[in-house]
Amino acid sequence: MPQEIAISDLKGTRLGVPAADRTSAPSPTGAQRAARKRARFARGLAAPGMVISVFVLVVPLLVALAMSFTTWSPTRGSLLDAGFEGLFNYEELLVYDTRFVEAVARTLTLSVICLSLELAIGLGLAVIFLREFKGKSVLFSTLLTPMMVMPVVVGYTFWMLFQSNGPINQISMILFGTAPEWFRSAFFAWIVVIVTEVWHWTPLFFLIMLSGLNSLPENPIRAAVILGASPRQVFWRVVLPMLKPVIIVALVIRAMEIVKLFDEVFILTRGGPSTSTETISLYIYKLAFQDFQLAYGAAAAFLVLIGTLLMVHFLLAPVRDQLLGEPR
């Protein structure tokens, strides 16, 4: 990690300048010049990325933020002429829009269900993979396949599988003598969405958990075994606590993705039947691009952004140092 560099840039002292600069800068003024040159070079490196981020992320975000305080829509002339309406949209959303509140609640429920299943299955498989067996590396590669398939194709594939003439219903008829119309009932449509998500992203948990398990220090585990802990105790009392940072990182990343969940649901159910599988992203999409309530949609998006930021900030708190790559 970069350590003393930033401070030395500010002070321009000879002491903090790295070896390469010291040799080429014999006098204090030379050192200052080298430090300034170095800072200019650093800015040059960051410039293209900064420019792109500003023009393609910051500017649109500011436009969206400004828009969220108006009631503008494309049929009402220029955005520049739209009047300032204060927090009108935000009040509408939080107080009166049950569809929004329901979509948020639904997305949160979906996160909790999917993430628990994905974590449990992924961690379980990873623990099995600590053992030695034949064909391990081939099986490892194969189990990772789903996460590489693009979301639209995953959605389409499961849409096929759950067709009334599809293989799932065929198996269900043989086993139970009956088969549901998956996309006609809210309950079954939900199950399809959950199954799809879990199939698609459990491999990511499996991968991250296995990486985590393999890079755990061995000594605490050996110590626990020597002190007479059972394998179960070793897992729950020693391994799991040490794995916590990795688990949190995985959960945060996946939670962020589920908030944005759109592609699969768009292909599978379009939020239906009625609005029973409408996620927050799908609702915002429908607001903006089907009903053309752009300003209202932007306000909804900002509420979601604020919520996600807070969630991620607090979830990451215990592992922030590790994310930054600094020694713990």
Next chain:
Amino acid sequence: MNTRPLTPLLALILLVALVVTLFPIFWIVMTALKPPTDWNAAPAIWIPSEPTLINFLTLFDPEAIGAFGVGGISESATAAVFGSILTSTCATLISVGIGFFAAIGLSRYTRVNRFTPLFILSGRMFPPAAIAVPFVIIFSAIQLIDTYVGLIAIYVAITLPFATWMLKSFVDEVPREVEEAAMIDGQSRLMAHLTVTAPLIKGGLFATTLFIFILNWSEFLFALVLSYSNIETIPIRLAKYVTATAGTLFGVQAALAVLAMAPLIVAGFLIQKHLARGMTFGAVKR
């Protein structure tokens, strides 16, 4: 840790996991190989009686399926395949190129404070459905809507954080003394990074490129709202097939789905060692 052999129960669990993982992929590949009579048969046909490539041909020549007495698809997928290859390739190369310099900057010249990751991540937290709204307005104003240039610009922007952080984690592993030695030998900073750092993270650059390609190739929402008639990508075409034909042309849809996922599965296998790193912004290394 302990290296014990598998018990029969664990082996059974692994077998179930394998079957569950592969079944959807098996089904979509089989469907792509089915002749029209098998598409929606009841009971469902698992293995096509007479495997055929007609569905793949139909993607590029909409009339081909006529030989089976079935009405063709309305539009071919040629434009979509071209569009996907063009946008994904350009956006990936630009993103990794810019990301490389940003990664050097972050790894070597910048103090990363506690809010930096959050700031970088916040770009990924905003629901794309909403960030797409201002994009549509701005791009309409500057005539970039429905163009490949516009789509590529957005893809670069949304994949840049991934490229930067993944590459940073590779640069962090290169000892800075190697670069400093080159600088003492009289190379400029820029040349030192290009001729010393870059070759040392060759594998990392390759993995990052494929990873960013997977992200770009899979993107759906921005392509959906920023394309009208001039541009198209594979995910958009697939969604259009599914809506337009109300699910009757299973075989052709499945053929496009197979075409869409094949390159990703290959790319994924090539970089599986680095997938965890890419997905976690470099937080998980191995």
